[in-house]
Amino acid sequence: MLRIRGLKKKFKNFQALNGLDMDVEEGALYGFVGPNGAGKTTAIRVITGLLKPDEGTVEIDGKDAFRFRMEVRDAFGYVPDEFGMYDNLKVGEYMEFFAACYGYTGLVARNRCMQLLEQMKLDDRADAFVDSLSRGMKQRLCLARAMIHDPKLLVLDEPTSGMDPRTRLEFKEVLKELCAEGKTILISSHILSELAQMCTDIGIIDAGRIVLAGSMSEILQKVNDSNPLHIRVLEGREQAVAFLQKDSRVKTISIEQGDITIQFHGNSRDEARLLEGLLAAGARVNAFMREQGDLESIFMQITNHDMERVVMRGEE
Amino acid sequence: MPLIILIFNGLLALVSLLNMYQAVAQVRILSQVQYSSFLQLYAFVVTLEFSLLMFIMPALTSGSISGERERQTLELLFTTKMTPSDIVTGKLFSAFGQLLVLVVSSFPVLFVTFVYGSVDFLDLGLLMVCYVTVAVFAGGIGVLFSSLMRRSTFSNVCTYGVLLLIAAGTLMLNLFLLNMSSMQIRNMVVPLGETRPVADSGGAVYLLLFNPVMTFCEILRGQVSGITENISLERFLGSRPDNFVTQNWVFVSIGLQIAVSLLLIWGAIRILNPIRNEKN
Numbered sequence: 001m002l003r004i005r006g007l008k009k010k011f012k013n014f015q016a017l018n019g020l021d022m023d024v025e026e027g028a029l030y031g032f033v034g035p036n037g038a039g040k041t042t043a044i045r046v047i048t049g050l051l052k053p054d055e056g057t058v059e060i061d062g063k064d065a066f067r068f069r070m071e072v073r074d075a076f077g078y079v080p081d082e083f084g085m086y087d088n089l090k091v092g093e094y095m096e097f098f099a100a101c102y103g104y105t106g107l108v109a110r111n112r113c114m115q116l117l118e119q120m121k122l123d124d125r126a127d128a129f130v131d132s133l134s135r136g137m138k139q140r141l142c143l144a145r146a147m148i149h150d151p152k153l154l155v156l157d158e159p160t161s162g163m164d165p166r167t168r169l170e171f172k173e174v175l176k177e178l179c180a181e182g183k184t185i186l187i188s189s190h191i192l193s194e195l196a197q198m199c200t201d202i203g204i205i206d207a208g209r210i211v212l213a214g215s216m217s218e219i220l221q222k223v224n225d226s227n228p229l230h231i232r233v234l235e236g237r238e239q240a241v242a243f244l245q246k247d248s249r250v251k252t253i254s255i256e257q258g259d260i261t262i263q264f265h266g267n268s269r270d271e272a273r274l275l276e277g278l279l280a281a282g283a284r285v286n287a288f289m290r291e292q293g294d295l296e297s298i299f300m301q302i303t304n305h306d307m308e309r310v311v312m313r314g315e316e
Numbered sequence: 317m318p319l320i321i322l323i324f325n326g327l328l329a330l331v332s333l334l335n336m337y338q339a340v341a342q343v344r345i346l347s348q349v350q351y352s353s354f355l356q357l358y359a360f361v362v363t364l365e366f367s368l369l370m371f372i373m374p375a376l377t378s379g380s381i382s383g384e385r386e387r388q389t390l391e392l393l394f395t396t397k398m399t400p401s402d403i404v405t406g407k408l409f410s411a412f413g414q415l416l417v418l419v420v421s422s423f424p425v426l427f428v429t430f431v432y433g434s435v436d437f438l439d440l441g442l443l444m445v446c447y448v449t450v451a452v453f454a455g456g457i458g459v460l461f462s463s464l465m466r467r468s469t470f471s472n473v474c475t476y477g478v479l480l481l482i483a484a485g486t487l488m489l490n491l492f493l494l495n496m497s498s499m500q501i502r503n504m505v506v507p508l509g510e511t512r513p514v515a516d517s518g519g520a521v522y523l524l525l526f527n528p529v530m531t532f533c534e535i536l537r538g539q540v541s542g543i544t545e546n547i548s549l550e551r552f553l554g555s556r557p558d559n560f561v562t563q564n565w566v567f568v569s570i571g572l573q574i575a576v577s578l579l580l581i582w583g584a585i586r587i588l589n590p591i592r593n594e595k596n
Contacts, residue, residue, distance in 0.1 A: 048395050050590050070397065078395040082388040101396035145392075 001026045001153050001184040002047065007056035009042055009208075016042040017053065018208035024186055024201070026152070029179040031195035031216075032188040033299065034205035040188040041081070043205070044157045047186075048078045061152055074102075076153040077146030081161060083138050087131035091122060091141060094130050095148065102149040116144040120174065136167030140174065147178075154178065156187040160194060172198045192296045196220075204299060212298070219298065221267070229271065231260040231278070232287035240283035247274065259287075317414065321421050328364070328425045332357050336428070354428070355540045358435055361426050362443055365419050366532050369451045370483070376411035377458025378475035379468035381588065386468060391590070400588035404463070404581060408455045419447060439539045445570060446535050450528040453573045454479060456580030463584040486523040487530065490552050493517040497554070516554025522561070524552065524569075526576065531569040538566075 002024035009017040016039045024030045034040050045051040047058055049069055058065035061075040086094055092113060099109035117123045120140040125133065133141060139159060146154055156175075160168045176198055179185055189195050195202060196216070203213040212219065233240050237260070244250045244262055249270065251263040264274065275288050335357040343349055381403070384390040393403055426440075458475045465471040497515035506512050524530040533547055549565055561568050 050391055050394055073395060073397055076395075078392070080388065080391060084387065084389040084392040086387065086389065098392075098396065101393065101398050103397060 001028070001061060002030075002186060003057075003059040004043070004047070005057050007043065007046060007058065008054045009039075009046060009051065010054055011042075016208055017046070017056075020056070020205070020209050022203055022210055022213065024153075024184060026184050027179065027182055028201045029175065029185045029199050030187065031199035031202040032186055032205065033190065033192060033195055033202060034188075036190060038205045039208040040190075040205060041157060042208075044078075044155055044186075044188060048076065048155055049073070074149060075151055076155055077149070077151040079139075079142050079146045079154065079156040079159050081158040083142050085130045085138060085142075087129065089130055090127055091117065091130060091133070092126040094141065095145060098145045099148050104148070112148060112150075113144075116147055120144040134167075136163060136170065139163065139167070139171060143174065147183075152184060154183055154185045156185065158189055159187065160189065160191065168194065192299055222298070227291040228261050229264045229274075230287065230289050230291065231262065231285060232258065233260065233278075234284040234286050236281070236283035239281045240278050240285070243277055243281040243283070247277070249274075317417070321418060324368075324418055325421055325425065328361055328422050331360060332425050332428050354431075355435070357428065358426065359536060359540045361422060362536065363532075365422060366447065366450060368418060369415055369447055370454050370479070370528060373411055373415060373451050373454040374458040374475040374479055375472070376414065377407060377455045378462050378471045380407035380411065381459060381462035381584070382465050382468040382471045383462075385466055394590050400590075401585045404459050404584045404588060407462075408452070408459055408581065411455055411458075412451050415451060435539055442535055442566070443539075446528075446532055446566075449570050449573050449577070450532070452577040452581075453528055456577035456584075459584040460580045460587070463587040482527055483529045486520075486527045487547060490517040490520050490524060491547075493520050494552060494554075514555040516556050517552040521549075521552045521556075524549070525561070525565075525572050526569070528573060531566055531573070534566050534569075 002022070004020055004022040007017045007020035008015070018039075020039065020043055022032075022043075032040055032043070042051065046053050047060070047065065049065060049072070052066070060072045063072050063075070065072045086097070089097065092110075095113035095117065096109050099105070099113055104112060114123060114126070117126055120143060122137060122140055122144065125137065130138070130141070143154075143156075143159075160171055163171065172194070175185055175187065179200070187195065187199070199216055201213070201215050202219055203210050205211070231240070237255075237258070240260065241253060241255070244253055244260070247264075249264055249266050251265065254261045264271070266274070271288075271290065275285065278285055278288075335353060339350060339353045342353075381390065384393065384403075390403075394400075398406075457478050458471075461471040461474045461478075462468070465474065494515055494517040497517065501513055501515050504512070530547070530549070534549055537548060549562070553562060556562070
């Protein structure tokens with residue numbers, strides 16, 4: 001659905017994008033993550049045609065985004081980090097105005113607007129002024145507005161910033177529903193925990209280029225494979241330790257209050273074989289568990305930046 | 317908007333009723349009808365409408381695009397099927413449409429003069445062309461600054477500043493040069509048998525071609541005699557020989573002002589193009 005190759009953009013002395021490559025598959029809910037200043041917004045502005053890159057190509061739905069600028073606008077809907085609202089318009093009028101911007105007028109426009117307002121649970125507010133809506137409602141209206149022309153791709157730039165947890169949860173559900181309906185969604189955020197819960201794919205950007213990309217499960221597997229493995233042995237700890245020392249995939253062994261913690265490089269099958277070996281060696285194991293990795297830890301490993309540059313769960 | 321139409325037309329109707337009452341009272345006292353008073357009413361209404369277009373049009377247009385920027389809706393429009401030219405012309409037509417409603421709604425008052433004659437449809441047609449020209453001209457300046465500036469306040473100030481420079485500045489310059497020329501001629505020693513030359517404002521008179529106020533005054537002077545004598549073209553031209561431009565002043569000035577307006581609108585469209593206008 002979205003294919004980016006070698007995107008470069010420089011602002012005076014600052015290289016905002018430095019050879020960005022990115023692929024978003026059709027139907028994916030793609031989380032675009034990176035610390036502040038990594039180039040997320042610049043990339044999104046290039047994708048949406050608001051900024052011209054110095055180098056590189058962007059293809060949306062198989063079409064060059066710069067050569068076929070007008071055609072490509074039918075293929076995506078954009079939700080910026082700021083709502084962009086006409087406060088003096090009513091919700092219905094706001095929707096119909098943007099419908100007209102895409103060439104939909106009259107009954108067709110009205111029906112499409114009502115359908116989207118219903119989908120976003122805003123149909124009862126059609127006659128209310130935009131100004132009177134809550135932040136969450138405004139965000140849903142913004143999403144409805146972005147879908148007025150039924151685009152295949154939705155580009156959302158930090159859509160949940162400034163929302164309370166409940167509204168954020170509701171918004172996440174809406175996005176999941178849209179994804180289930182077949183929409184491809186590119187969502188940028190610096191709140192990692194949020195993306196980890198809903199995205200099917202993820203791309204981590206740092207210093208203007210993608211440093212890690214793939215499906216959520218693949219990435220988390222990579223994190224887990226390098227995380228410590230905790231083993232609790234009831235009897236036969238010596239045998240267990242002796243067995244572990246012989247295994248070349250075990251890098252370190254530490255024993256604390258009867259629990260053994262090892263650095264073990266291997267996948268789930270290797271873990272199962274290790275457990276079988278321990279039992280065969282005469283150890284009575286009553287707990288065997290890999291420490292679960294999260295996106296934040298891998299993000300910190302990859303970007304190698306200090307904590308200030310990324311908003312963690314505790315700060316939200 | 318309906319309230320504005322009501323107030324505007326209410327005031328016009330009141331003035332015309334008072335004017336008619338005065339004319340009727342004059343007939344009773346002096347037993348004579350002064351037809352010039354109806355023409356004065358006509359002059360009053362058209363001047364009011366012209367001022368409305370010249371001074372309200374910039375207010376409506378100078379904040380139109382910068383306002384979109386302030387609301388952060390401009391970029392949203394750029395991601396739709398709207399082109400920069402759609403946005404600029406849309407803003408211009410929207411402002412013009414609002415004012416046109418006011419102008420057209422005042423026609424019944426204007427047509428009172430038709431009862432007594434002396435102003436015909438051709439005169440009104442020329443006046444309408446002048447209205448459209450001043451609206452596009454003032455609106456063009458407004459949208460150009462609105463595209464250029466990030467803040468509506470700055471755009472407003474610049475628009476009115478430039479408009480004032482064109483409307484009052486060129487006129488003041490010509491009046492100044494005319495006075496200088498008069499002084500020189502007064503102090504001049506004229507040989508016996510020769511006539512004293514007539515003062516003029518020199519080549520600066522052609523700057524008035526860009527002044528919509530001057531165009532309007534010339535149209536009005538052709539329709540209502542004895543009006544706007546102080547800023548008449550004849551006065552600024554003095555004894556300069558006639559040429560194509562001076563003979564067709566109104567049409568040439570309207571043509572030039574429309575050409576400048578189109579340039580201003582084109583400039584606004586160029587500036588608005590997000591790809592051309594990216595801030596590095």
